[in-house]
């Protein structure tokens with residue numbers, strides 16, 4: 144498990160993403176298939192933690208199922224009879240789509256069950272569901288805190304109520320769970336929702352899937368009636384739609400990164416409410432197209448995203464994506480009616496506000512709303528994910544702000560979308576980097592600067608940063624061995640690159656950092672890992688649209704290991720010494736070619752032999768020996784490589 148994932152700044156997004164199966168549909172279908180008469184062949188089932196928890200639970204309950212293909216399963220239904228295993232302890236992780244429906248179903252069966260989850264699951268309320276089930280005779284005990292999992296379920300007591308009341312303002316999953324369990328009663332019953340029902344489309348999804356399995360409830364005025372007759376029957380085959388909430392990240396990427404980006408697996412005929420995320424994007428000015436089984440999104444015609452004020456009660460999960468999109472809108476945006484976020488995988492309102500602020504946004508947080516004002520320019524940040532898959536996926540979009548984004552605990556996406564990072568990389572193209580490394584006086588600086596100019600890209604002279612630290616250290620009398628002090632100096636360095644001038648604390652030091660004393664000191668301090676670490680973020684900050692040409696010693700190996708093109712530029716030591724000699728003479732400085740050669744070789748040796756980020760040719764770098772070619776020819780050769788890779 145990796146502790147973090149660094150996402151480079153994104154240049155554009157284009158292409159198509161095949162979505163994994165919907166989590167909401169996968170877990171509902173598995174349970175309905177288990178309760179139904181006959182075998183159900185399920186295709187395109189999601190593979191993820193939450194679905195794994197449901198499959199394990201069904202197995203533990205004696206429901207037989209087999210995997211018949213990559214995403215294909217057959218479930219042998221129990222025809223409405225109690226599950227074969229009458230006593231079990233189930234661990235359901237943080238899967239609400241498993242915990243709530245299994246609670247309802249098992250509470251009406253004749254067994255002894257204990258249901259547990261991860262610590263966060265034990266902080267997510269379930270009292271409204273338990274309360275409703277108790278009206279039906281269910282005997283459920285709270286094992287720790289009143290109103291929260293874990294639960295002990297005992298065989299129900301017989302009761303003959305005709306109407307059950309349930310509150311729907313905390314989670315619509317309570318109502319969904321109750322409705323799915325009704326056919327187990329075998330008698331007519333009415334469910335009445337008390338007060339507001341949030342996230343209504345998820346209930347519509349439940350009803351549609353129950354109907355696929357032969358049980359149609361009559362709904363009138365917030366009341367759902369079961370006739371006591373219908374029984375679950377397998378429809379034979381079920382295809383799971385792509386996950387509409389997961390679609391939101393790629394549709395947003397299409398909008399922020401130009402597009403078009405097409406998601407395949409959901410569309411006009413989808414059962415899932417989150418397809419209406421597309422309407423929200425349109426309200427912001429994005430261009431959206433939809434087919435039966437696909438949706439496509441692109442940036443607004445004029446490239447500008449309108450700020451928004453939206454009631455997002457109907458798309459609570461996809462709405463999180465809008466919170467990050469708000470960073471790119473013109474002005475403050477308000478997300479309303481999102482109170483259910485507080486009881487999800489984490490308190491998503493608090494988590495979202497905290498992480499958006501790290502990026503520089505101004506965020507007002509209310510009980511059920513957020514107001515997000517984007518900053519002038521995003522700042523790079525390490526984003527905590529709170530073991531919440533959606534936090535990780537949402538914040539991957541911040542990379543469109545021309546910044547590196549560090550996602551902590553990135554594997555939390557396994558909850559619903561284990562392949563997310565691969566699919567993300569197939570659609571989102573990073574800001575391209577040409578990394579040029581090589582020994583002293585090989586011509587890296589000259590060639591890289593000209594290439595950058597020709598491409599219209601940014602240019603990074605990474606050696607200048609080491610030289611600046613060296614100059615500052617020499618001026619303060621710091622020893623080149625004092626790694627800790629030097630690292631502090633490197634971190635706090637007040638540097639500004641202004642055209643071809645370099646300013647240190649406001650002073651123009653462009654020439655001062657080029658002396659041989661500074662060169663030697665730079666290569667001595669460059670051996671310290673702490674100094675290199677302190678300069679890493681500064682170097683990466685140069686990676687901005689439309690692209691970067693970076694030169695130094697470890698551009699391709701450490702700073703930009705994902706560079707689209709890596710070049711190792713070199714020349715014989717004699718040629719390099721002559722070039723440096725000529726450079727100094729041209730500047731009116733005296734020099735000895737022998738001494739220059741010795742110094743140059745000593746510097747190269749230190750750079751090659753140091754333990755951390757040594758000068759080396761990366762295995763994937765192209766070598767260019769400039770001993771016998773001029774500057775223009777070298778630039779032309781690299782420009783050709785850039786072109787053949789489709790970067791310009």
Ligand SMILES: Nc1ncnc2c1ncn2[C@@H]1O[C@H](COP(=O)(O)OP(=O)(O)OP(=O)(O)O)[C@@H](O)[C@H]1O
Nearest residue numbers: 583584585586587588589722726769772773774777
């Ligand atoms: N292909 C080339 N042919 C001839 N001269 C070149 C060539 N490339 C660079 N030079 C000249 O060599 C000198 C040294 O080049 P430059 O300073 O760019 O090297 P560098 O690799 O960046 O050095 P350093 O590592 O010290 O920063 C410059 O005066 C430059 O014009």
Ligand SMILES: Nc1ccn([C@@H]2O[C@H](COP(=O)(O)O)[C@@H](O)[C@H]2O)c(=O)n1
Nearest residue numbers: 605606607609665666669695696697750
């Ligand atoms: N990526 C880099 C760049 C430079 N260094 C060290 O700094 C010295 C000065 O660099 P120049 O390119 O300006 O000559 C150089 O000798 C290296 O020791 C580095 O380590 N990594």
